[in-house]
Amino acid sequence: MTEHTIYLGGGCFWGLQGYIRQISGVLSTEVGYANGPSSNPSYEEVCHDSGHVEALKVTYDADTLSLDHLIQYFLRAIDPFSINKQGGDEGIQYRTGIYYIDNADKPIIEATLARAESFESKPFAIEVLPLDNYYTAEEYHQDYLDKNPTGYCHIPLGLSQEPLIDDSLYNKPTEQTLKTLSTQEYEVTQNAATDAPFSHELTDEFKSGLYVDITTGEPLFASSRKFESHCGWPSFTKPIAKDVIRYYQDNSHGMQRIEVRSRIGNAHLGHVFEDGPNGSLRYCINGSALRFIQKDQLVGSKYEYLIPYIE
Numbered sequence: 401m402t403e404h405t406i407y408l409g410g411g412c413f414w415g416l417q418g419y420i421r422q423i424s425g426v427l428s429t430e431v432g433y434a435n436g437p438s439s440n441p442s443y444e445e446v447c448h449d450s451g452h453v454e455a456l457k458v459t460y461d462a463d464t465l466s467l468d469h470l471i472q473y474f475l476r477a478i479d480p481f482s483i484n485k486q487g488g489d490e491g492i493q494y495r496t497g498i499y500y501i502d503n504a505d506k507p508i509i510e511a512t513l514a515r516a517e518s519f520e521s522k523p524f525a526i527e528v529l530p531l532d533n534y535y536t537a538e539e540y541h542q543d544y545l546d547k548n549p550t551g552y553c554h555i556p557l558g559l560s561q562e563p564l565i566d567d568s569l570y571n572k573p574t575e576q577t578l579k580t581l582s583t584q585e586y587e588v589t590q591n592a593a594t595d596a597p598f599s600h601e602l603t604d605e606f607k608s609g610l611y612v613d614i615t616t617g618e619p620l621f622a623s624s625r626k627f628e629s630h631c632g633w634p635s636f637t638k639p640i641a642k643d644v645i646r647y648y649q650d651n652s653h654g655m656q657r658i659e660v661r662s663r664i665g666n667a668h669l670g671h672v673f674e675d676g677p678n679g680s681l682r683y684c685i686n687g688s689a690l691r692f693i694q695k696d697q698l699v700g701s702k703y704e705y706l707i708p709y710i711e
Contacts, residue, residue: 401461401463401464402462402463403459403461403462404459404460404462404467404502405457405501406458406467406498406500407456407457407458407499407500407534408455408458408497408499409434409453409454409494409495409496409498409499409527410456410474410477410478410486410496410555411478411485411486411487411494411496411554411555412454412487412489412552412553412554413431413432413454413455413456413537413541414431414544414552414553415477415487415545415552415554415555416431416456416477417430417431417544417545418544418545418555418557419477419555419557419560420456420477422557422560422561423470423473424464424465425460425465425469425470426458426460426465427459427460428458428459429456429457429458429459430456430536430542431455431456431457431537431542432455432456432457432535432536432537433446433452433453433455433493434453434499434531434532434534434535435451435452435455435497435499435529435531435532435533435534436452436533437450437451438450438451438452439533439535441535442538443537443538447493449491449492449493450493452493452535453492453493453495453497453499454493454494455497455499455534467508467509468508468512469564469566471498471512472512472564472566473560473564474498475516475643476562476642477555477559478496478526479496480496480517480520480524480526481520481524482496482525483495483525486554487555488554489554495525496526496527497526497527497529498513498526498527498528498529499527499529499530499534500528500530500531503530506528506530510528513526513528515567515568516567519567519646519663545557562640562641562642563619563705564643565618565619565640565644567643567663567664569702570613570616570617570618570664570665571616571664572615572616572664572665572666573665578590578615581614584688585614585688585689588668588686588689589667589669589689590667590668591668592652592668593668593686594670594686595633595686595688597631597633598632599632599687600633600686600687600688601687602634602687602690603632603633603634603687605692606623606628607623608624608694608710608711609623609692609694609695609697609698609710610622610623610640610692610695610703610706610710611623611634611685611690611691611692611693612690612691612693612703613662613667613690613691614688614689614690614691615665615667616662616667617691618644618662618663618665619640619706620639620644620645620662620669620690621634621636621640621683621685621690622706622709622710623695623710624709624710624711625637625638625639625640627676627677629676629682629684631682631684633670633684633685634684634686634687634690635676635682635684635685636683636685637676637677637680637681637682637683638680638683639683640709643663644662645660645662645663645669645683646666647659647660647661647672648660648661650671657671658671658672658673660672660683660685662689667689668689669683669685669689669690670684670686670689671684672684695707695710695711698710
């Protein structure tokens with residue numbers, strides 16, 4: 401086991417601690433105040449613009465959990481574009497940042513953030529700085545959500561249980577590669593065309609398996625979240641992980657809808673609606689944007705670790 405430590409600023413440290421400590425490979429967490437001008441501030445001083453960030457000290461097993469993967473988990477839990485604000489909290493103490501004590505961490509952090517930022521349309525607002533100072537927060541802040549199970553938390557803690565779809569394993573294909581798709585697959589994924597209702601074989605496919613982006617192979621949906629919607633297109637209640645879908649306002653054809661696209665390939669997938677079963681969402685997806693891999697074909701493949709999520 402190789403212990404390594406990094407410090408994360410991601411809004412209120414109560415929720416960030418509750419989320420991060422559930423990730424496999426994390427050994428210990430502690431909340432505190434970092435990179436401010438004064439020594440050993442109190443919580444009240446931090447809340448009144450002392451300049452410190454509410455920080456989470458994370459010690460993890462680098463043989464089990466890489467820094468790259470830890471940062472990908474971190475990005476899942478924050479709004480990376482927000483300045484001095486996360487969830488319902490606003491102030492300089494809620495700024496987002498990654499603070500390192502080992503200079504060798506800096507290029508890893510920068511590379512991970514740059515890769516994730518390349519899938520977005522605007523830059524991140526995340527500090528990357530060496531740790532200047534750190535002071536342990538008062539005891540009542542430590543493991544706050546254990547002591548106050550109904551306490552305030554701006555992060556859905558269940559995000560830690562979603563599989564990590566490593567964004568370094570998939571690449572946006574070249575135009576030459578995209579031209580190997582069928583005409584319909586190309587028009588749907590690249591020009592936002594729509595399959596005719598009930599026209600694609602995946603609409604009525606309910607075997608156990610994984611649905612991946614036909615352009616990149618990135619996992620998008622699991623059969624466990626697929627349902628019969630009778631709408632004419634494959635329908636899912638949620639993606640396999642929060643990270644893999646991007647959302648855009650679509651006002652085309654005289655309608656107001658939310659378009660969904662894949663993260664890596666930026667492929668048009670379909671739309672998401674609020675009329676799924678039992679109050680869930682309905683991801684209405686074009687079959688031509690997906691490739692289905694049956695469960696037995698996942699064994700021995702790079703997708704094998706996702707089998708528990710499709711059952």
